[in-house]
Amino acid sequence: MSNSGEPVLGMILKGYPRISETFISNEILLLERLGFKIHLFSMRRGRESFTHRSVREIAARVDYLPESLLKPLPRLLKSNLSLAARTPGPYRRALAAAWQRWRRTHKSATLKHLFQAGYLIDRFLPHSGVVHLHAHFAHSPTSVAMFTSRLSGLPFSFTAHAKDIYTSNPQQLSEKIALAEKVVTCTEYNRRYLLDLAGDSAPGIYRVYHGIDTALFSDEGRSDTTASAPYQLVTVARLVVKKGLPTVYRALERLKARGVVFRHTLIGDGEERQSILELIDQLALEGCCRWIGTQPHHVVRDHYRKAHAFVLGCEVAPDGDRDGIPNVLLESMAMGVPVAATTVSAIPELITTGETGLLVPPGDAVQLAAAVERLLVDKDLRHRLIPAARHRVRHHFDNRQSIQELADIHRKALEKAARYSVTTGKWNRKPNKSIWKN
Numbered sequence: 001m002s003n004s005g006e007p008v009l010g011m012i013l014k015g016y017p018r019i020s021e022t023f024i025s026n027e028i029l030l031l032e033r034l035g036f037k038i039h040l041f042s043m044r045r046g047r048e049s050f051t052h053r054s055v056r057e058i059a060a061r062v063d064y065l066p067e068s069l070l071k072p073l074p075r076l077l078k079s080n081l082s083l084a085a086r087t088p089g090p091y092r093r094a095l096a097a098a099w100q101r102w103r104r105t106h107k108s109a110t111l112k113h114l115f116q117a118g119y120l121i122d123r124f125l126p127h128s129g130v131v132h133l134h135a136h137f138a139h140s141p142t143s144v145a146m147f148t149s150r151l152s153g154l155p156f157s158f159t160a161h162a163k164d165i166y167t168s169n170p171q172q173l174s175e176k177i178a179l180a181e182k183v184v185t186c187t188e189y190n191r192r193y194l195l196d197l198a199g200d201s202a203p204g205i206y207r208v209y210h211g212i213d214t215a216l217f218s219d220e221g222r223s224d225t226t227a228s229a230p231y232q233l234v235t236v237a238r239l240v241v242k243k244g245l246p247t248v249y250r251a252l253e254r255l256k257a258r259g260v261v262f263r264h265t266l267i268g269d270g271e272e273r274q275s276i277l278e279l280i281d282q283l284a285l286e287g288c289c290r291w292i293g294t295q296p297h298h299v300v301r302d303h304y305r306k307a308h309a310f311v312l313g314c315e316v317a318p319d320g321d322r323d324g325i326p327n328v329l330l331e332s333m334a335m336g337v338p339v340a341a342t343t344v345s346a347i348p349e350l351i352t353t354g355e356t357g358l359l360v361p362p363g364d365a366v367q368l369a370a371a372v373e374r375l376l377v378d379k380d381l382r383h384r385l386i387p388a389a390r391h392r393v394r395h396h397f398d399n400r401q402s403i404q405e406l407a408d409i410h411r412k413a414l415e416k417a418a419r420y421s422v423t424t425g426k427w428n429r430k431p432n433k434s435i436w437k438n
Contacts, residue, residue: 007418008037009407009410010130012120012141012148016042016062017055019294023210023327023399025055030403036410039128040066041120043141053297054213063124065144069112076115079122081392083151087272091118094150105169113140124154131417132156132181138164142176146275149179155183155417157409162345163242165190174198175206181413184406185389186210186322187346208406211399212330216297217304219336219390225382231262233372234307234337236300236328239270242321244313244342246279250365251311251372253283260373264311265288266305276359304335309375315362325350330397331359333389338382340371350397353438356389 009031017025028038029102038060044067066072074235084091094114102110131154138160145156157180166175177183177198183205185191191207198205233252237243245266252264266276266289273291280289295303304310310332316322322345329339329350339357341347351357358375360367374381 001409006037006129007131007414008039008129009414010039010041010125010128010133010154011060011131012135012145013040013042014141015044015046017042019044019296020044021056021136022297023212023215025058026059026213026399027406029054029058030399031407031410034323034403034407035406036414037129039063039124039130039143039435041124043067043116043144048164059075063120063121064292065116069108069115076119080115080118082117083122087151089151090151097150101172101175104171109140111200113143114147116144117151117430120144120148121152125154130154132410132413134158134413138173138176139163139168142180146176146179146357155181156411157413159184159186159188160194160323161186163321165193166316166322170197177202181416182206182409184208184409185324188349189346190324195236204409206405206409207297208409209306209397209402211397211402212327212334213400214334214394215399217331217334218397219334225336225386226379227376227382229261231260231308231376232306233262233264233309233311233368234267234332235264235302235311236267236303236331237312237326238268238274239266239276240321241272241324242315243360244315245272245276245314247313247342248311248361249276249279249283249285249289250284251369252289253315254365254369255373256285256288258369258373260376260377262288266291266304267293267295267300269294300331301335304332307332310339311368312335312339312341313362313365313368313370314342316344316348323347327358331391334393336379336386336390336405338375338385338389339436340368340375342368350392351389355385356392357385 019290030040040060042062064337067075091380098110098114133145133148133154133156135141135158138158142158149156160183161200177194180203182203183194183208185194186209188207192379195202235248245429255262255377257389277291280286314323329341332339341359342362343359346364351359353359358371360371
């Protein structure tokens with residue numbers, strides 16, 4: 001156990017820290033403030049040159065697993081052979097499960113996830129106090145959690161988000177759901193999909209919205225809802241297919257052709273960067289559109305404060321990848337920036353068109369251009385939308401509210417797990433509930 005004797009929640013993450021996953025670092029920090037003791041196991045190190053302030057406030061210990069299979073193979077083999085010698089039965093069963101999963105996908109990542117799990121158990125679990133594992137993302141982190149559970153006996157749960165749901169092998173994902181103690185997901189759209197996939201084998205599948213820090217993204221001092229040319233437009237997004245950025249720029253091309261004078265700023269980076277920048281040139285938008293890359297929160301907030309509208313063209317990518325509810329929509333709405341977006345996935349759970357924003361079909365640049373223009377020139381619409389959108393975010397998507405739901409789920413899992421010792425096979429005394437803050 002940990003030095004304090006408190007049950008510890010072990011979190012398995014794809015990478016830590018990551019700028020594009022602020023919702024995860026916010027979640028960890030808020031759980032710590034509620035009294036949870038957390039130990040992070042990350043499959044890779046952060047790749048950005050800076051982090052958000054919330055990351056620096058997190059107290060959790062972080063241990064990093066070997067990222068690849070070949071270079072660290074000696075270390076991985078040493079831990080796994082040692083574990084197999086100590087617990088031959090569980091290891092044989094985990095190896096058989098890995099073989100079965102490999103036969104479906106023929107991906108070497110399956111063996112890597114098994115070896116990472118063995119390494120985690122051998123190197124990091126002893127004396128950690130971890131009694132329950134929770135993975136963020138249903139693909140590789142949950143695979144590591146699942147194999148760690150098979151090898152150690154520790155229960156596990158996971159949070160499923162977006163790409164990890166819709167690009168996963170359905171049979172593999174349904175198995176993970178069946179083996180997990182609980183599953184959390186961030187939209188009702190996702191929850192219904194996971195319930196249909198799992199069928200009768202489904203454990204508790206909970207919808208908990210991520211939410212945002214509404215104190216950080218506040219429209220304090222911004223009471224004027226009017227807009228005038230040159231209009232300031234902003235898009236914050238990873239530069240990937242599912243964000244629908246070509247639709248955004250084709251819509252902007254139409255606005256320019258109609259004589260609308262605007263300045264558009266794109267914040268973010270990603271694998272589609274070169275094609276997006278080339279498209280801006282092809283559409284002759286370089287004079288009114290600029291890209292400034294990934295930026296920290298204070299820079300993003302400054303752009304929200306100056307913006308007259310936020311525009312995003314989310315769509316379903318060819319591989320099935322799609323957004324849930326992009327947090328940037330919540331941020332802009334909370335800061336008094338009206339939103340034009342699409343009807344993809346769970347976005348309608350946040351935005352009711354004509355009431356809290358404007359939604360159009362994905363891929364429709366004509367309708368998206370019309371929606372943006374309405375947001376800019378229709379004063380009565382802006383006057384209605386902006387306060388209604390702000391109210392919606394503050395009352396239904398504040399992360400200080402949603403964290404209470406998530407804390408209740410984790411608290412029950414920890415209290416259940418802490419009563420059973422996988423080492424002795426016996427039930428322990430129920431932990432003192434006073435360790436949890438109200």
